Amino acid sequence: MKPIVSIIMGSTSDLPVMEKAMKFLDDMHVPFEVNALSAHRTPEAVELFAKNAQSRGIRVIIAGAGMAAALPGVIAASTELPVIGVPIKGSVLDGMDALYSILQMPPGIPVATVAINGAMNAAILACQIIALSDEELARRMHDYKAGLSAKIEKANRELKEVSYEYKTN
Numbered sequence: 001m002k003p004i005v006s007i008i009m010g011s012t013s014d015l016p017v018m019e020k021a022m023k024f025l026d027d028m029h030v031p032f033e034v035n036a037l038s039a040h041r042t043p044e045a046v047e048l049f050a051k052n053a054q055s056r057g058i059r060v061i062i063a064g065a066g067m068a069a070a071l072p073g074v075i076a077a078s079t080e081l082p083v084i085g086v087p088i089k090g091s092v093l094d095g096m097d098a099l100y101s102i103l104q105m106p107p108g109i110p111v112a113t114v115a116i117n118g119a120m121n122a123a124i125l126a127c128q129i130i131a132l133s134d135e136e137l138a139r140r141m142h143d144y145k146a147g148l149s150a151k152i153e154k155a156n157r158e159l160k161e162v163s164y165e166y167k168t169n
Helices: 012-027 043-056 071-077 096-103 119-131 135-160
Strands: 005-009 032-036 060-066 083-088
Touching: 005 012, 005 043, 005 071, 005 119, 012 032, 012 060, 012 083, 012 119, 043 071, 060 071, 060 096, 060 119, 071 083, 071 096, 083 096, 083 119, 119 135
Parallel strands: 005 032, 005 060, 060 083
Antiparallel strands: none
16 A cells, blocks of 8 residues: 655654644545655755655645744645645744744745644645545545534534523523
8 A cells, every 4th residue: 555645744743733634544544654854954855755755656745844834835845746734833933933934835836734733634635635536535525524514413402402591592
């Protein structure tokens, strides 16, 4: 089984955030790989990874990074694959520095960006991209979304049972 999604993080300290993406991909039966690469400490390795990802069968890259968060942009500059950036909270700026770094890409080098620590949404977006040409994954994604709706409907039924003197519904 070859990976079709690559999860990259700037360091293993990002693992607790990025594990949410790994779990979702695993639940959706999407083969993935995980690596730590640093745009600042291993720039040649990042460029080599990005340039070879597509030929290795990778279809989407999820890149998590904190602070200056150059990793997603450096990867996007060296590949035609979609790159999804996950800004990671971890500095005195609570992840806002990483968010702005990932959002502010120059024209022609887009990086899709999710919320700070939003690795699960990055995995969902990766699956939605891949599902455009994978009917089985599209079905699993449909079932996942239907399950979200069912959870809210159940919560509303349970809220109707909550009793307060002045509660009217």
